[in-house]
Amino acid sequence: MTESHNASEQVTQHNSEIAPVWRYVIRILWIAIQIILVLWIGQKGAQFFYQRF
Amino acid sequence: MAIDLFKKEIWIAFGAALLLLTPIANARARNTVFACINLSFILMLVGIKMFPVAAVLLFLCWLALSTAGKQRGRHPVPLVAACAMFVLWLFYKTPLAGHAFDHHHKFTNVLGALGFSYVLLRFLDAIRSIADGRHTAPNLVRTVNYLVPFHMLAAGPIQAFDEYMEDSGAPEPLSFEGAVRGAERIASGLFKKFVIAQIISRVFLTSFKAHMPYAIIEAQFYYLWLYLDFSAYSDIAVGIGSLIGVATPENFNNPLVARNIIDYWQRWHITLSQFIRRNIFIPVQVSLVRRSDGKNELVIACVAFFVSFLLCGLWHNVNFRWLLWGAIQAAGLSVCYVFRHYLVKKHGRKWLNARQANATLKVISIAITFEFSVFALAATMYDWG
Numbered sequence: 251m252t253e254s255h256n257a258s259e260q261v262t263q264h265n266s267e268i269a270p271v272w273r274y275v276i277r278i279l280w281i282a283i284q285i286i287l288v289l290w291i292g293q294k295g296a297q298f299f300y301q302r303f
Numbered sequence: 304m305a306i307d308l309f310k311k312e313i314w315i316a317f318g319a320a321l322l323l324l325t326p327i328a329n330a331r332a333r334n335t336v337f338a339c340i341n342l343s344f345i346l347m348l349v350g351i352k353m354f355p356v357a358a359v360l361l362f363l364c365w366l367a368l369s370t371a372g373k374q375r376g377r378h379p380v381p382l383v384a385a386c387a388m389f390v391l392w393l394f395y396k397t398p399l400a401g402h403a404f405d406h407h408h409k410f411t412n413v414l415g416a417l418g419f420s421y422v423l424l425r426f427l428d429a430i431r432s433i434a435d436g437r438h439t440a441p442n443l444v445r446t447v448n449y450l451v452p453f454h455m456l457a458a459g460p461i462q463a464f465d466e467y468m469e470d471s472g473a474p475e476p477l478s479f480e481g482a483v484r485g486a487e488r489i490a491s492g493l494f495k496k497f498v499i500a501q502i503i504s505r506v507f508l509t510s511f512k513a514h515m516p517y518a519i520i521e522a523q524f525y526y527l528w529l530y531l532d533f534s535a536y537s538d539i540a541v542g543i544g545s546l547i548g549v550a551t552p553e554n555f556n557n558p559l560v561a562r563n564i565i566d567y568w569q570r571w572h573i574t575l576s577q578f579i580r581r582n583i584f585i586p587v588q589v590s591l592v593r594r595s596d597g598k599n600e601l602v603i604a605c606v607a608f609f610v611s612f613l614l615c616g617l618w619h620n621v622n623f624r625w626l627l628w629g630a631i632q633a634a635g636l637s638v639c640y641v642f643r644h645y646l647v648k649k650h651g652r653k654w655l656n657a658r659q660a661n662a663t664l665k666v667i668s669i670a671i672t673f674e675f676s677v678f679a680l681a682a683t684m685y686d687w688g
Contacts, residue, residue: 274479274483277483277487278483278486280487280490281483281486281487281490284490284491284493284494284498285490285493287494287498288490288493288494288497288498291497291498291501291502
């Protein structure tokens with residue numbers, strides 16, 4: 251019981267350590283996606299996108 | 304807006320600031336390098352031929368500020384300098400005056416590149432603070448950094464001079480979290496401006512040439528577009544400022560959910576409304592209260608609203624349309640102020656707070672404030688002819 255409790259504590263601790271890394275990866279990915287969309291729609295026009303409306 | 308964010312100059316200046324300012328911890332050295340970057344940015348924008356004009360203008364601003372700082376008691380220098388800047392701004396903003404003296408618009412282009420409307424407000428804030436003895440005059444380097452910070456030239460924010468002078472100029476080292484947050488602000492600003500606002504503009508806006516009833520729908524989208532476009536500039540400025548370690552105030556705080564027009568002006572273009580409060584509203588109100596021996600408090604507040612917002616309207620553009628916009632805003636603020644005063648007097652503050660906590664009333668008040676802002680803007684922009 252104690253061993254399994256310790257193990258689950260360790261897993262929780264491990265998760266809390268790696269969670270921010272994933273958060274950073276997602277945040278940086280979202281920054282990259284926004285920049286790509288800005289360059290695609292903003293600068294080059296992507297006329298067909300507007301014509302769909 | 305004077306500066307196109309797709310132009311390379313702003314990103315060159317940003318890159319240079321990031322590379323050169325990050326390793327420097329000393330405040331004086333940082334200020335000097337930042338001033339060089341700001342001047343180089345202006346040089347890139349106006350070209351080598353017109354750069355001396357911008358440099359002389361900044362030098363004269365510094366001269367006026369330092370002369371005002373050396374005077375004691377009542378002295379005409381701050382007033383004369385403020386009037387001279389105001390005349391120059393009129394020259395910049397009034398097409399007829401500009402055309403009469405500047406056929407090729409070379410000088411007005413320099414003023415445009417400097418974001419002169421914002422420079423004027425920063426200068427007025429500075430000279431008032433110095434004349435009141437709140438701060439001493441800044442040196443030339445700090446004057447340049449206050450008046451023309453490259454990332455705040457396009458559309459503000461208007462940093463308060465007192466805050467600027469109280470800032471140590473030596474920020475904490477940039478953390479990884481801070482860097483990601485700064486990059487997020489820049490990316491979301493660019494996304495808002497060049498993707499969301501761009502799509503709204505292309506799909507829904509007709510420059511107010513459409514007839515009723517579409518004009519009503521367009522007005523809603525125009526307001527949304529303006530918010531996204533304008534707040535995007537502020538996001539980018541705040542993001543750049545946080546990455547290069549230059550304090551840059553926030554300019555927007557969810558104005559679309561403002562509950563009344565007074566709340567709206569605490570959320571929309573915050574640095575402009577704080578400037579108006581500091582330099583127009585409070586001085587006018589205090590002066591009128593003294594003359595009336597504290598009577599007619601409500602009338603005085605309304606007069607101060609009208610003086611403040613008629614001037615604010617004219618600052619946006621010197622024409623009847625923006626004067627009308629200022630009058631609508633002042634009327635809204637006055638009605639809101641008087642109504643709140645009436646409710647507090649009749650039912651008490653507790654009753655008012657309880658009503659404000661009501662969810663249904665909250666939604667209704669947000670909708671009314673939203674539509675009021677849409678109406679004020681549409682009345683200004685609509686093609687009445």
